């Protein structure tokens with residue numbers, strides 16, 4: 515017999531919150547039927563209104579909090595939850611760190627992998643940490659606006675203070691927004707694939723204070739670009755690079771392939787752990803510089819390198835981990851898919867006077883197979899993949915190369931656990947606690963370092 519859904523849309527219910535999902539939503543159950551509720555915390559009792567009912571679950575909205583959690587802090591701004599900029603803003607920072615530790619434990623438990631997870635390394639000030647902004651530009655009520663999308667939609671909520679970004683970046687976005695308004699540049703209209711300016715990307719070096727502004731346009735032509743660039747340069751003296759990125763596709767991907775330098779250099783420079791890095795518009799660069807230094811220091815320490823060691827750094831980006839390790843190891847090989855990032859990595863090796871590194875552009879899974887066939891015998895392999903984790907074939911190549919240690923930097927505990935399981939089935943084991951480092955305070959993202967060691971056969 516078909517099971518009855520025990521809740522009705524638009525009805526209010528009083529519920530106890532028993533859990534927090536990996537997306538930061540409170541979980542309540544009515545007759546074992548789960549309801550996911552934004553801005554509700556475990557141990558709380560809330561009156562919630564059911565806003566969407568599906569076959570196996572529903573979504574609810576808090577109407578009133580009847581019993582508050584001791585871990586609750588007041589919302590800084592509702593818009594940060596509405597847009598997903600800071601979905602954990604209502605949770606005390608200590609509790610956020612515990613939540614992230616718990617998320618890793620849950621993913622490993624699901625796969626029956628017995629590992630220990632250390633408390634998350636947090637920040638002293640878990641706000642205004644991001645060195646990069648990617649801000650959509652849209653028409654809202656007849657005016658060009660910058661802000662962020664309401665969750666699960668492309669409706670723009672205008673925002674000026676983004677709370678988790680470097681305030682100098684927030685100021686720059688407003689300056690650029692006002693110039694786009696002044697010169698009547700048409701914002702992108704997604705529905706009809708019309709208009710010019712899609713997004714503003716801003717990056718600011720944490721130590722160097724060098725700023726890059728990228729104007730992401732649908733069209734090759736950016737009207738009044740000369741005037742806009744001249745005014746940006748006058749009003750924002752930190753700007754060292756203004757780039758136009760053309761993305762004509764109807765796509766959710768932020769950037770297109772083509773970058774045109776409109777003023778200054780094609781890169782800005784920043785420092786990490788005393789090393790200098792040139793960063794291009796399209797290259798990946800960790801967004802939380804304070805925590806990145808802790809993360810890389812930890813990864814290098816856990817790699818436990820000696821001066822005779824050969825290292826492979828897979829998914830190396832602009833060579834940040836590679837160069838940190840090249841200071842200690844004999845030789846470091848890096849592989850990265852984005853040719854522009856590889857060019858940055860090569861330049862960065864030069865700037866820092868490191869000659870014991872070699873960078874290759876290509877898919878990590880292909881290049882690792884090639885290195886393995888060529889007989890390369892690394893002592894340590896580090897991997898720092900995107901959220902989807904490692905390809906099975908890459909894990910096979912790693913195992914065949916038999917490094918004594920694999921250092922896995924992960925931004926997704928679910929794919930990390932999946933990959934660790936494959937490694938453990940092939941003779942590698944996690945003998946020390948996994949270490950989460952909070953790269954993304956106020957959000958549900960979880961970064962961690964795991965060490966896999968080859969078991970003696």
Ligand SMILES: C[S@@+](CC[C@H](N)C(=O)[O-])C[C@H]1O[C@@H](n2cnc3c(N)ncnc32)[C@H](O)[C@@H]1O
Nearest residue numbers: 798829830831834850851852877878898899900
């Ligand atoms: C999480 S980032 C890490 C970058 C670098 N380790 C760092 O911390 O700055 C992942 C990198 O993997 C690259 N990437 C994505 N898919 C790849 C693939 N199949 N092979 C090689 N690199 C890839 C991305 O361009 C990005 O630079």
